[in-house]
Amino acid sequence: MFIHINEVLYVFREPQCPLSSETDGEHSVNFDSPCASTSSVHNRNEEALGQETVKTETVRGLKRKSLHGNSFSPMQRFFKRHLSVTLLCEQSWCEMKTVYSLLKPFVKRREMQRAEVQIGKEIHLSREKEIQDVVPVDILTREDAEAIKLLNMLHMIPLLEAGERVREFPVFGVLEGVFVLGVIDELMYNQKGELVLNELKTRKQNSLPSSAQDKVNCFQVGLYKLLFDGLVRGEVKKDHVLNHLKLRSGQVLGAGVQAHAKSIGVQVTTFEELVDALLITVSCSDLPCIDLLQIEYYHQGSSGPIGTRVAPFDEAQLRAELQGYLAYWTGQREPKGVDIEEAWKCRSCLYKQTCDWTKNRLQVSDQQAAHASS
Ligand code: SF4
Structure with a gap:
């Protein structure tokens, strides 16, 4: 069982653009958080995105020089409390493109309507439904929306501990001083007993991606590993969640959220209690750090596999690369286009x-x- 905001899948996701013709669960829909299918929930889910859209339109009104010279950092200018793995991957393809996609969200929205993006989204959804049911839950506040992610994690942790495969596992934490969110496509144990992260990429072409695309994909799964490992090692603290995301610790969870929490054996009333429950559960679980990162390429046309790639993981190199990207968001340098x-x-x-x-x-x-x- 997996809970969703009403009929919406994965509350966690954020906007992103496909880097090429390749799509994955996040990338295919270009949102770390999918859209709600009911209008009230849609508004709720789109709230953060809508907020950014309105405000970046204002930024756009400040003329092009606001791209560069401004006393506010891009995090502040774009009203971002956190970054998503998706956005960082987009940035690693072309930073300028990422900035333009924030300044011109309507262009990005058009991009999301492309057939291959929609097909990729459907493939991900059908895979997800192979192992998880959808349970609609009404939400009333931002804390409720975040609570859904935490409850999904609390539901999946014991399944994974028991050796089952889980899909769409949310991860978060502070990386190099910035709060980062992501959603892991799939986690499972292989025959050697290694914990494997599997990232599904659907492709229009029946071929493996270019080295440039492959580099982005490896960066993506590397970030997921950093976030997941940080959670199981107990490095994520309650204050990180509350302070970076500006959430109200004492906010009483909505009746629907509380009822669902109870149904999976979690007795909580406030958001803070739920954060405590999640962080204790994940850090005291039997879950190890991720042993193997793999990227599964799947052909949209033939609905068949293209190949699977094991991604390398060099933490020092990954963090250095990440620091380079974050330097833009924290206002230490101007945005750059491609070499x-x-x-x-x-x-x-x-x-x-x-x-x-x-x-x-x-x-x-x-x-x-x-x-x-x-
Ligand atoms: S540098 Fe090239 S890829 Fe990047 S935004 Fe400009 S045109 Fe697009």
Whole structure:
């Protein structure tokens, strides 16, 4: 059994753009949190996104220079309390594109309607339903919405401990000073007794991805491992959740949320009690850190496997890469576009007509050519 906000799947997810023609559960829908199917819940689920949309429209009104010079960090300018794994992966493809997708959310929304994105979403949903039922739960507050994720985790932890496969497992924690959220596609034990993280990527092409795409995918699963391992090691503290997400510790959970908590054996009244219950349960569980990271590529057209890739994990390298990306969000540097060697990414980019980075790059090339010929 898996709980959802009414008929909505996975409350946790956040917006993201597909990096290429590849999609996964998160990437296919471009949201870490799927949309609600009922209007009231839809509004609730879209609240955070809607809030960002309205406010970034305001940011857009501050003219293009607000992309660069501003006394507020991008975290503050875009009203972000946290970042998602999805957004960081998008950034690792092209940081400029990530910024434009926040400034022009309507372009991003159009992108999400593409057939392959929708097909990827359906494949993920059907996989998820193979092992999990959907239980609608009404929510009233932001704390209720977050509580759903924690209850889903509390429900899945004992299943995983018992050796069962679980899907859509939320993870979160503070990485390099920033609160990061994500959702792991699948966790299971292999025959060697190793805990395996499996990330499903559906592809329009019946081939393995480019090395650039593969790099992003490896970064994604690496971040999931950092977050999951931090939870089972007890490194995530209640204050991290309450303070970074600005949630009210004493908020009484809605009746629907409390009732569902009770039905899975969790007696809680307030949000703080639920956070305590989750953090104690996960850190005192038998769950080990993740042993193996794998990425499963699946062809949309033939509904068949393309191949499975074991992702390397180098924590020092991963953290260094992450620090580089977070330096933008915390206002330590300007946003960057792709390097000249990766200019091919611009060809299919939705923002290529307006991208300042490419315009500047073309100007520099023209100047260099003029200089060389004079
Ligand atoms: S045009 Fe190129 S540099 Fe600009 S946002 Fe797109 S991919 Fe990035």
